[in-house]
Amino acid sequence: MGPRTAAVLVFGSSAAVLVVEIVALRLLAPYLGLTLETSTTVIGIALTAIALGSWLGGRVADQVDPRRLLGPSLGVSGAVVALTPAVLRATAEWAPVMLLLIASLTILLPGALLSAVTPMVTKLHLTSLAETGTVVGRLSGVGTVGAIAGTVLTGFVLVSRLPVSGILIGLGALLVVASALVEWRTRRRVRSSALVLAVVAGGLATTVAPGACDTETRYHCARVVADPDRSGGRTLVLDGLRHSYVDLDDPTHLEFTYVRALASVVDTAFAEGEPLTAYHVGGGGLTFPRYLAATRPGTRSLVSEIDSGVVRVNRDQLGLRPGAGIDVRAEDGRLALRRLDAGSRDLVVGDAFGGVSVPWHLTTAEAMTDVRRVLDEDGLYVANLIDHGALSFARAEVATLGETFEHVALLGDPADLGLDRTNAPEGGNMVVLASRRPVDLRAVQEALNARDTGWRIAGDDDLTSWTGDAQVLTDDYAPVDQLLQPYAPPGGR
Template sequence: MTGSSSSPVAEGTPGDFGPGPRAAAVLVFGSSAAVLVVEIVALRLLAPYLGLTLETSTMVIGIALTAIAVGSWLGGRIADQVDARRLLGPSLGVSGVVVALTPAVLRTTAEWAPPVLLFIASLTILVPGALLSAVTPIVTKMRLTSLAETGTVVGRLSGVGTVGAIAGTVLTGFVLVSRLPVSGILIGLGTLLVLGSALVEWRTRGWSGTPALTLVVVAGGLATVVAPGACDTETKYHCVRVVADPDRGSGRTLVLDGVRHSYVDLDDPTFLEFTYVRAIASVVDAAFPGGEPLAAYHLGGGGLTFPRYLAATRPGTRSLVSEIDSGVVRINRDRLGLGSQAGIDVRTEDGRLGLRRLDSGSRDLVVGDAFGGVSVPWHLTTVEAMKDVRRVLDEDGLYVANVIDHGGMAFARAEAATLSETFEHVALVGEAADIGLDPAAASEGGNLVMVASGRPVDLRAVQDALDARHTGWRIATGDDLASWIGDARPLTDDYAPVDQLLQPYSPRSGQ
């Protein structure tokens, strides 16, 4: 950089030893992009342990913004007090090490010390975020040679940093997550940051300290490979594992983000392991004549257990499934035998959008079994969504939905109130204590099945089917259901605090 005749900057400014305009832009762009990559990937790392909820997203975003604020403030303050050349390399290097170690640290903590997971997760976002955010004021200090160009330099680098953040967000969301495991993304990013640190150190001060940092990154990568909690496949939305049933050779359990979502018997699609699936089958079998083919639509796919059941027990049934995660669809085809099932059409799409594309009165049955973590995606729970379900059902059509809740069951009550706003006939199926039929027993929560239709369903036949399948579940309807719902408020597109209503739980999905 060259000076001017204007007032000089403070003593100690590196002047000609600072990065040129292009190098400065690269440093600011790259560090700002890295902060957003870390933020987005942290959400995916934490989802298996904290759930993919609004609270988790809010926490991660809040910590990232705190890191940006702290790093920008401290970076500028320290750069005014010491030679800025001494700060740039360590900021990149240390942040690179922390980023590369993050998958191993978080997964190990989640397995062995879950009470401190939030604290450790905060540090793995805060430390690299602050160090990377400090790069912009440090580079700005190194680029300034006179007060006359302050506005130009600060404005240009701030703009470059913002563009970098946008690029990091878009690159991660649209490219990296769909092509690489999250551990690979963070190890690769950490390695790039350490290499950047080495290059900066070489250009300004020599290679001091960077070989050691590189070794730490390599060790972090090795640690991540053997860390607990690894996935068979990391898709756009889930950490996926397929677990063989040791007691049933053809049995497979699909595990998404640490939660058992589906059980599939490759040889016998009529075998239903999870209680809630047996309950859905009981409702459908009682509501429609045996063996009659149906036109069914499924919100959420998972392991496609129920579409397979319908195909096997009601030949000629046409099941259309909206599954948002293409990786889960691929797992179904490659490892869960989907190719051998006729009459099942799976579309990779959001369920609400898929529902909107269906013709009115085109379905006998709609099954709701979509989950993000342990909660139903909020936009599939509202009065507006249920009106669309009602629209696509024919006059004798049936809506059956799997819901999970615990504690005071606030979300489940609100969803039952929502269905009551839309359908004339609503019933709730579950453990007697959970649905208010056994007040003396403590409710533990878990899976519930909600049934809604424009016509009455033979509930006695449903109860007989539930008993025949040894579910132990009962049915609440009429006054019992109204009493259980209480003053719960229906959910709407304008008001659907699903994540706040859903109570904490101990993983028991798929009972």
């Protein structure tokens, strides 16, 4: 085996490990959520696979001719990779308690086999002790460059252009082809028929496996589901969670309780029919921007939605048309917020979610200071919060807003707000409002009642008692994922 062939093998196998790792996050997000814990778990398993493969590959290479092992290592890993989408999706639907175990194996097995390639190739090229450092250093460097290339290629190119299943099936096929070539060059024979069948089976199984998406975006598995009870009703489902409900025929129809609560606050705080200049952090199905356009003609809404794929879904399947007073941009909300002029908005709406939690950098005192900056003197900030259990995140976010704004109130189920002692808190959606000027809380409560939400509003002493000693979130300390409690699927945007 020449040095070029060795470099290609090390480069390719190292790149493949990182492709599997990144795509595994995409596969698991619809079932485990796109959280810090999920990312940490996948990264930990991948690093375990790399360590285990490097150690075992080196030991075995000292005992068996590496030429006999390279081809099977590539081929078996390719077969497993190709089968991964179908296996994981079927497990998630039919045996969810096994999902984490099966996911670990589908990362660990190919990751270890591919990581074993580098010590095997290194063994073949160690012909003299005088060259040990040179050979090990060169191949180690090539492997690192391969891992970087796999990361960049997946994150910037593959995920934006190909479905997740297509990436893994294609990678599996390439690994099986590489296995056949290595077998031919090193042993002058090829025995890959079973591996080829596994790749074909993986492709066929993926077409019938449950949990497939209508659209795979950069961040989500997206589906649009028609409402059988309303001809124009559509639900936007992202990663298995209902994020938005849109009535294509009647934008004033608000299906989700929390959106009715948002409308209750805004309709109370501003004169009826008054056009607003609004900024929305997070778009989803654009339910609330559509509502404002319909009920307040002349309203101009700027929406920052980080997922360009969700923007396309709105245009292709949810009836968004140019000239509706809604300007949607594919961008990060925190960065976009910094570019807005001071005092330029009547209303800022926070409704951005990654999985089931607000991206942490949108929750901090520094972010809220930017929100305050872009609001005019009578401006209003309203945001959708989701929390469960002890409601630790919601309490921390309310405390954070209390450090930034003079007036803060919280809307939600009475038990969650501590206003109903007969029922235990269950958590779910809540709406927080903040402003420099006082808002008529009694009028907001009347609007909530008129919309049949069953929610209450808490402010002043009630809210201070409810918040307790919750810590203010900052850019330096915002453990949002840890504060959030185990959840039930939220009611979406």
